[in-house]
Amino acid sequence: MFTIGVLARKAQCSVPTVRFYEAQGLMPPAERRESGHRVYDRPDLARLVLIRRLRDLDVPLERIKALLKLDAGGKPCAETLRFFQEQRDAIRLRIEALRDLDLTLSMHMANCQSGCLPAAGPCDIFGVLSA
Amino acid sequence: MFTIGVLARKAQCSVPTVRFYEAQGLMPPAERRESGHRVYDRPDLARLVLIRRLRDLDVPLERIKALLKLDAGGKPCAETLRFFQEQRDAIRLRIEALRDLDLTLSMHMANCQSGCLPAAGPCDIFGVLSA
């Protein structure tokens, strides 16, 4: 049993974000103390961590909501599996794109460091990137 | 010389986005025909592509604006280089995180495919992700 502040810290997000998720129906309405303060337990934390993890993948809130409903239903793998396969494919594309960019930057930075130091001419990295 | 539609297609973005960038001062005020239609040339395209590339890296518009100003000044490498080094570091962290997630998903999906088909029990991928 812990407070919203502790929950947020454990899930690596902000307190208002937790309240926002509750308002949006992603987190269930939290139990309250007499005072009105929200109280959470382990399953709540698990759910929040899952939401954050999916958000890191840029899965929209609506989609996460649908998935959580699916999970709650204890449905068989098939649907869920398909979703995560798509997700994984998206991740892989993104990794490829990032690697490509990393390479471009690295190559150019090597060039630049040897070619235009000490503070001699303008940097043409912009030209390289927009090519 | 081309129209906003052609420009947008070449830079892989939408027409309203181009206008939005102009309004925000990221793209210079475009030249116009008598009719009021915007006209663009190669340097405009280069600039737009650069903006898009930086946006793909989640660089905020304000930061891009500052960089473009820096570029226009023909400043020496040092500052620019530092920026791109930071950017590259961010990319690498992101790649690591994504790879980690990919691995987690892949391992679990392999499990799942052998363990709970044909449509037998519920999928525990949610538990795995929120652990």
Added chain:
DNA sequence: TCTGGGACCTCAAGTAGGTTGAGGTTCAAG
């Protein structure tokens, strides 16, 4: 027991980075 400051509450407004829509002009192919 009192007190101060941090953590909590609600509700409203603001933010980034666009997208969408209404209502209207212009261009170019047939």
Added chain:
DNA sequence: CTTGAACCTCAACCTACTTGAGGTCCCAGA
């Protein structure tokens, strides 16, 4: 000369939060 795609402006909407105002609650130390 028409008609449909592409352009124009301006305003409203969108997602996913963040920030702020104004107020209550909790708890450790004096």
